[in-house]
Ligand code: CP
């Protein structure tokens with residue numbers, strides 16, 4: 132059973148297929164949608180807030196012919212202490228796939244081991260792979276001069292500013308290795324990538340393609356993409372004051388954008404906090420593609436679900 136818990140759960144060939152499929156699903160939306168989830172019900176178990184992920188999965192399952200069920204963790208017995216083991220076994224008897232947003236990454240791993248349906252990681256404290264694939268598609272749809280979206284990412288340079296130890300930074304460490312990109316992580320010392328992500332990279336069989344620096348202006352030189360994320364992730368609210376203080380020098384400004392290539396993209400997974408991790412003129416400026424990124428969650432996640440359904444049932448000819 133193939134799951135999508137981290138970027139490297141798909142091979143480079145599968146990742147390339149997801150990007151191509153996202154392109155065709157986007158182009159054909161409303162005209163021709165392969166009903167790859169026809170007759171299926173997928174459950175979305177969320178323990179954290181969400182706008183983009185929740186809505187795009189709900190709409191995406193519906194558009195692929197399936198039925199979504201949204202389950203707030205506190206509305207089901209999991210929130211009252213029923214084990215993940217039992218929850219996985221029971222839900223696997225009802226639904227065809229699980230989409231899970233939670234805190235501890237080990238919970239999605241356990242659900243995938245104990246259940247018997249595909250599990251998609253919709254964000255944990257450790258990783259947010261649906262975002263990475265969407266980001267990759269959002270860049271590739273601008274850069275690819277032919278159908279090779281995956282190939283258009285190769286050797287591109289992304290500079291990520293701010294909290295370089297959070298789920299988005301970790302995900303881009305795996306993503307950069309998978310897509311053959313150079314990743315420069317730029318932020319304060321003390322919030323650097325942890326050993327756990329290097330171990331995940333190694334366990335997936337990839338070499339490290341990232342470096343870390345605290346020099347905000349120098350980092351941006353020759354960048355194709357400038358990326359940032361909130362300084363205070365969900366669950367870190369108690370640390371807000373100290374995080375904001377130490378990350379202030381890493382706010383993305385127009386001065387940083389000027390160091391990058393003239394046609395560099397500005398990207399943010401959203402929600403964004405203007406005046407904090409990015410200044411308003413950059414967030415809503417001409418180089419920003421933040422709302423395309425948000426829209427592309429829908430197309431890319433439909434492609435991810437189609438890829439999982441295809442792996443599970445070998446229905447490639449339907450797509
Ligand atoms: N980027 C993202 O995952 O947004 P939500 O938290 O709104 O789902």
Ligand code: NVA
Pocket residue numbers: 254297298299360361363364365400401402
């Ligand atoms: N790092 C952020 C991402 C939100 C989509 C968080 O975990 O809150």
